[in-house]
Amino acid sequence: MSRSRSSAKKTVVIVATPGILLLDIAGPADVFSIASKEIASQEKGYEIILASVTKNKHIATKSGIRIACDICVTDINFPIDTLLIAGVSLGSLDNIPASFFTWLTAHYPGIRRMGSVCVGAFVLAKAGLLHNKRATTHWEHCTRLQAAYPSVTVDSTPFFVRDGNIYTSGGVTSGMDLSLALVEEDFGREVALQVSRQLVLHLRRAGNQSQFSNLLPSFELKSPLIRSIREWLLKNLDREIRVEYMADHVNMSPRNFARVFLKETQLTPAKFVEKLRVEVARQYLEDTNLSAEQIAEKCGLGNLVSMRRVFIRHLQISPSFYRHAFRTTLATGMAS
Known part of the structure; x- marks a missing residue:
């Protein structure tokens, strides 16, 4: 034609x-x-x-x-x-x-x-x-x-x-x-x-x-070990978290824990914790009226400056921009 x-x-x-x-x-x-x-x-x-x-x-x-x-x-x-x-x-x-x-x-x-x-x-x-x-x-x-x-x-x-x-x-x-x-x-x-x-x-x-993506691997919850660690981390994000604490929670030596963890997630424990902190902070930014300072503290991201640094590293946008772009519609309200 x-x-x-x-x-x-x-x-x-x-x-x-x-x-x-x-x-x-x-x-x-x-x-x-x-x-x-x-x-x-x-x-x-x-x-x-x-x-x-x-x-x-x-x-x-x-x-x-x-x-x-x-x-x-x-x-x-x-x-x-x-x-x-x-x-x-x-x-x-x-x-x-x-x-x-x-x-x-x-x-x-x-x-x-x-x-x-x-x-x-x-x-x-x-x-x-x-x-x-x-x-x-x-x-x-x-x-x-x-x-x-x-x-x-x-x-x-x-x-x-x-x-x-x-x-x-x-x-x-x-x-x-x-x-x-x-x-x-x-x-x-x-x-x-x-x-x-x-x-x-x-x-x-x-x-x-x-x-828009999930920072953590989608297969993480298939592992009983990772599932247990994740649940424990979510209850302790506002605290200092070390490999020793994570290993102790599952009754493993720090060295063996780190090796198994990396094999199952392709992430070091430290990287996993940082990404989990960001994921939880994203959820707070989307669904709550908590200030950025409060969210940084609850997620163990330190202060607003350090949280902004971590967001830029992982998402290439600031927490304030993320909240503006992704906040739940019902939470922000609609003009009548």
Whole structure:
């Protein structure tokens, strides 16, 4: 299928797969669409093409809303400036036709830049396009991506990563962060800023994905030892905590305790305690009216200055910014 198009416009192809989140598609599409309207010249901007990864051009999203794609991606025979894999349902990754991966690797050299939204990074990795590259995906799936594709350097921290002409983004809304960055790359900061204002978004969000993720490994509670230690720690966070105290609680020698603890959590006891202090402090900031000074004391983080230092190290944002961004809606109240 061929189309006549203005050579001045940048063709953005957004690839949709069955079972994805609607925002994986709609977020980037709206960013590029609004950018085109903000550009004075009608001959510049973006032409957005929604392409299906299968011959069925009607895609059902996770919300149940069905979308109609313009074309099947393997039928594209026109130049592409930017191609984005708009997420994927990991359960159906193996159901994506082999013809798509053949097409993707064959056309990659002719595409100026290629990227992914959220777990769409798994598609790029399966196609071999992330080999020996740095990449990111949704923080919850970074470990899985790294295990499945060891040649990829997976970074769970950034909202998006660029390595050469490959761009990968984190959780769903990070696709909009990436799209804004691409607009800025193409048409400058002022256009990107106008788009962010129209969408009521930050041009660059403070912090990174870590402010949304769990700092502690999700498998920690599967271990009776770690579960017991965690329960004890939660009752003693406001006190000085040493390895000797933790080991004594489970009747182990400090040396053996430290060795077993590291093996089961991939964290030293000291690092685990610090991350747990931050996790509990986050909960207080979200759900209570306690002052930051009170929270620092209750969590064993010392004073406000030391708590701020720890938050910056782990979350790249201050406690006050975290409270402003994540405080429970009912706790803050709503204007009538």
